[in-house]
Amino acid sequence: MTPAAEHEKSPHGEVFVELEQVTLSYGRGDKQIHALGLTDLQIKNGDFVALVGPSGCGKSTILKLVTGLIPATGGYVYVAGREVGAASVRLGMAFQNPTMLPWLSVRDNVMMPLKIVPPFRQDYRSKRKTEFRDRAEALLKEVGLSGFGDKFPWQLSGGMLQRASLCRALIHEPQLLMLDEPFGALDQFTREELWAVMQELWMKLKPTVLLVTHDLKEAGYLANRICVMRARPGQIIDDAPVPFARPRTIEVSYTPEFVSLTQRLRELIVSARPVKDAA
Amino acid sequence: MDSALHRRIASIALIIGFFLLWETLCWAFGISDIVLPKPSEIIVALVDWFPDLWPHIVQTLYTTLVGFAFGILIGVALGVLIGSSRLAYDVAYPLLVGFASIPKVAVVPIFVLWFGAGTVPAILTAMIMSIFPIVVNVATGLATTEPDLEDVMRALRATKIDILWNVGLPRTMPYFFASLKVSVTLAFVGTVISETVASNRGIGNVMMIASSNFDVPLVFAGLLILAIMGVSLYAIFSLLEARITGWARRKDEFSIG
Numbered sequence: 001m002t003p004a005a006e007h008e009k010s011p012h013g014e015v016f017v018e019l020e021q022v023t024l025s026y027g028r029g030d031k032q033i034h035a036l037g038l039t040d041l042q043i044k045n046g047d048f049v050a051l052v053g054p055s056g057c058g059k060s061t062i063l064k065l066v067t068g069l070i071p072a073t074g075g076y077v078y079v080a081g082r083e084v085g086a087a088s089v090r091l092g093m094a095f096q097n098p099t100m101l102p103w104l105s106v107r108d109n110v111m112m113p114l115k116i117v118p119p120f121r122q123d124y125r126s127k128r129k130t131e132f133r134d135r136a137e138a139l140l141k142e143v144g145l146s147g148f149g150d151k152f153p154w155q156l157s158g159g160m161l162q163r164a165s166l167c168r169a170l171i172h173e174p175q176l177l178m179l180d181e182p183f184g185a186l187d188q189f190t191r192e193e194l195w196a197v198m199q200e201l202w203m204k205l206k207p208t209v210l211l212v213t214h215d216l217k218e219a220g221y222l223a224n225r226i227c228v229m230r231a232r233p234g235q236i237i238d239d240a241p242v243p244f245a246r247p248r249t250i251e252v253s254y255t256p257e258f259v260s261l262t263q264r265l266r267e268l269i270v271s272a273r274p275v276k277d278a279a
Numbered sequence: 280m281d282s283a284l285h286r287r288i289a290s291i292a293l294i295i296g297f298f299l300l301w302e303t304l305c306w307a308f309g310i311s312d313i314v315l316p317k318p319s320e321i322i323v324a325l326v327d328w329f330p331d332l333w334p335h336i337v338q339t340l341y342t343t344l345v346g347f348a349f350g351i352l353i354g355v356a357l358g359v360l361i362g363s364s365r366l367a368y369d370v371a372y373p374l375l376v377g378f379a380s381i382p383k384v385a386v387v388p389i390f391v392l393w394f395g396a397g398t399v400p401a402i403l404t405a406m407i408m409s410i411f412p413i414v415v416n417v418a419t420g421l422a423t424t425e426p427d428l429e430d431v432m433r434a435l436r437a438t439k440i441d442i443l444w445n446v447g448l449p450r451t452m453p454y455f456f457a458s459l460k461v462s463v464t465l466a467f468v469g470t471v472i473s474e475t476v477a478s479n480r481g482i483g484n485v486m487m488i489a490s491s492n493f494d495v496p497l498v499f500a501g502l503l504i505l506a507i508m509g510v511s512l513y514a515i516f517s518l519l520e521a522r523i524t525g526w527a528r529r530k531d532e533f534s535i536g
Binding site: 067068069088091092093095097099101102103104112113115116117152154168172178 | 425427428430431432433434435436437441445446449450452524526527
């Protein structure tokens, strides 16, 4: 059973991220842990895919594989038609923890990718105080942080830091955006507000997004496609499109269609829980 | 009233009180100036001898600063080398601790043997005294950098140099400055040890000669000069630390929102 079967028909040029028979295990011999079983996944250019599942099911592992932060034990990971790391794909990333560098102002933190990623890094010195600075300010304004550029991370609340973290993930106009539970540590209202911000930014910039989340409502609100995973070994057990029209609002999440979608996902995840944990 | 000002006044009052108590006790018990001179006598000796002391002060300060500068260069280089890889950290640490536990006084004769008496062994002693705290702190700062912070950079395909420059080194700055404050006083200790053993210049040498002439007030004047220089350099590095690593001390600020 390959859950991604229906996507294999799409023209090959359109596929931006592809996992082919990928496995990942840690350790050796008897102590070996299979974090990820045989996995196939294809993500089209400009798509917004959410990965949901119980803790420890390897959601973040897939994300790290696609980022190239860890190598696969078996199989191949392709990004933009080449093996991961080989293609110069601009990549943005936001984690659950905002991971702002405490010695830099919020603006300098947001501008960090421009300092590192080509082709921007060549111009960083000359444009740091003009074009790049304006760009950072414009993004900060879009997430509701105008006027906070000169503050330091410790002067901001968790929600504000997470907004800044989104700006940092997007400032270099990444082709591929990796979101690892970026709203997980926030309160309900801030989270819903940031969903709207995220949706707006995605509709404007159209990067390919891979979102890892525990929150089914978040997945339904943001994603075009939801992949459900089970744990030990991590595997994709369901892959379904999300049909709601954009821009979506929080009201969508109260419609019967949305509720039945999240209910179905919930049942899938609960039924796929390993037996020893369910006891 | 401002509590920082309060603390400063209390601190100055303590220093003045210390010298007043010293003066009073010497006077009350009639202690001879060959055993323990009164602060007033020390000041008089300092003022009387100052023109003759000046070149020695310059010599000691110069020797210490040159040794300290080399100590910083080598210390940072070794610290970066050891701290940037887990392997280097584990492999090199035992050797480093071994070197650090050698009493530095014991190596002065070796330096004299190699380079003759004078400025060179003093510079080298100041250097090796100041190296170890710097190496250990820089290495620790680098080795304990949060993997999360590095992941942000690695996801951007940053090179090792980029990560070191933008994350590792800035994060290590508080550790580095903490070690500088310790090291600069140690560098003075190194210089004075070497001057005492093998030199004809410097405050250490002056104190050596003064004590063999039983000019105890002059010995204490030398100590006072060393203390003042030590405190001044410590203060300079504290100021630099506050300016550069202010982000690491933010306890009295409030977060908003």
